[in-house]
Amino acid sequence: MKVGFKTIGWRLTGRSPLGMGRSLVAQLMHILQDNRDVPVWLKTELVDLIVDKDRVVGAVVDRDGTSQRIRAEHGVLLGAGGFAQNDSFRREHQPVGDDWTSVAPGDEGDAIQIASDIGAELAMMDKSWWGASFKLEGDVQFSVWERSMPGCILVDQDGVRFANESTSYVDLGRKILEHDEKHGNAVPSWLILDNNHRKRYLFGDMPPGYTPSKHVESGDIIKATSLDDLADQCGMDADQLAETVDRFNGFAHNGIDEDFRRGDGIYDRYYSDPRVQPNPNLAPIENAPFWAIRMYPGDLGTKGGLVTDEHARVLRENGSVIDGLYASGNTTASVMGQTYPGPGSTIGPATTFSFVGMNHAAQRARRKERPSKVSSAQSEPVTETAGSE
Ligand SMILES: Cc1cc2nc3c(=O)[nH]c(=O)nc-3n(C[C@H](O)[C@H](O)[C@H](O)COP(=O)(O)OP(=O)(O)OC[C@H]3O[C@@H](n4cnc5c(N)ncnc54)[C@H](O)[C@@H]3O)c2cc1C
Structure with a gap:
């Protein structure tokens, strides 16, 4: 204020x-x-x-x-x-x-x-300064907090988790590329969201609780009433996604990500929700509607x-x-x-x-220490320009 x-x-x-x-x-x-x-x-x-x-x-x-x-x-x-x-x-x-x-x-x-x-x-x-990035209406947006907050997981096109979603953007971008190089199924990957994530947190410039219908209609964002339906719409194996989510939900309840240690590091916790316990980076994926958005290996520069x-x-x-x-x-x-x-x-x-x-x-x-003794007269003819030094 x-x-x-x-x-x-x-x-x-x-x-x-x-x-x-x-x-x-x-x-x-x-x-x-x-x-x-x-x-x-x-x-x-x-x-x-x-x-x-x-x-x-x-x-x-x-x-x-x-x-x-x-x-x-x-x-x-x-x-x-x-x-x-x-x-x-x-x-x-x-x-x-x-x-x-x-x-x-x-x-x-x-x-x-x-x-x-x-x-x-x-x-x-x-x-590069890699980082997971998503696209809305053709605009690339670099994901810093969206994938770190509790209530989401990043999966490949087969519905398998492969990285700590809350790690630094450079590390996550590199993981996407490495996973894709090995398995050919991580570009794009999918960020899967529980509805609590969409209700509580900012996503790009979409405020909590508001997802413009144009993004769903254009297919930029997938919305589904069940995880099976979400998997179908994303073209991934529904059983595999269910298995991934089950395992992840167990981690969320215990507070320990046994696969990728999400939430262990101080960097991970910068974008987390202290109201979520025992691990502020982990919340189960269980409340419909479910959401999915494609994540690409973008960057902030080379x-x-x-x-x-x-x-x-x-x-x-x-x-x-x-x-x-x-x-x-x-x-x-x-x-x-x-x-x-x-x-x-x-x-x-x-x-x-x-x-x-x-x-x-x-x-x-x-100190007038010019390393090689090139005088102005010896150097190439150049246009002297005021303030050019
Ligand atoms: C969305 C976004 C968010 C970022 N957030 C952060 C952050 O929070 N913290 C952080 O540390 N970094 C951040 N970065 C990274 C940071 O902005 C860059 O790493 C940094 O600007 C690089 O500085 P630079 O001077 O090397 O190049 P640049 O800032 O790119 O400047 C280079 C300039 O040279 C000009 N140029 C190019 N070719 C020529 C030419 N032939 N002749 C003359 N001029 C030329 C370009 O037009 C440009 O103006 C962010 C980057 C992006 C894209």
Whole structure:
């Protein structure tokens, strides 16, 4: 209510506050523009890097249709995201393309490919920030809490459970892919819900207790009065589903998931219901109507990219540094490896290593320590652009 009243107050006085990620970005933009007077060019695409004697000394960009060469004597930092929206590039390295990604368009791996062309080493190209995702009216939605709350199970197309539904999104996404690779029946999988789940918890943007009939009519969501009918509509073996549900309901009553330890971990319990006991992640599937929705191996971005060192400098295959070239965020192979230690594992390292890299370049600039002795006159002819460094 406090936030609600404040928001109304802001609106009445003509202000539109930003929240969450947009607030973070807006504050960074404010620091750049108002406090430091740093120019920010939008609609400006990296096209190539300018290399002089193995050292990166600038970049070629396309600015609103005009090609410009920018001199950046002390370093270029690539922070142009990963390649989640580049279907063919993904399929070269990964088992899936861009069908179920939640990433914004434009995430096509340009920077990764451009740096690779000048000898940068790539790693972890087969990994992503995976996560179970569902589709409503064609829109992909990344599932964080829906599959974790009590009263649901994730099953393959044969009605068999194969993972801890409440584990981290990266682990669950990977489990879906691994199960599908072995058995060919997990893409899509089905999230089966007891009616208490639908009555009590938010699902995507559907409030508790309200499931628009258009989603059922379109077949995006399956609704059934019995588990047998649900299995039929999902095209799975009704006896197998009944066996899976029976076993799971036993776990829910005892509070211990003997198959996948759901609810044991502190991460699992972040999205749980403390009113449900003895295990806040486990409630039986027993109240009709029952619901089912397809779950796909989606992602919040790719994890593979340029290999960097502790100063965010880009490395070659032989481990040597590409002088003058830095990278951070999804343009790089993730410092987290294939795990998900917790919230912020993507934006945290992206901002940290941008800071570390540019600090490194700035310190070197201050010391006037230019590694190879390339003078301005020796470097390729470039268009000097105000503020380009
Ligand atoms: C729905 C969703 C929710 C998320 N929630 C969280 C969260 O809660 N916490 C968290 O830590 N992470 C979260 N993430 C992940 C996080 O948003 C990304 O990992 C992070 O934004 C990556 O940062 P980046 O700077 O590497 O790339 P991006 O944020 O993708 O920025 C790269 C930029 O480079 C631009 N670009 C691409 N190609 C070029 C080119 N050739 N020339 C110039 N510019 C180019 C792109 O347009 C883009 O603006 C979420 C992601 C999604 C999709």
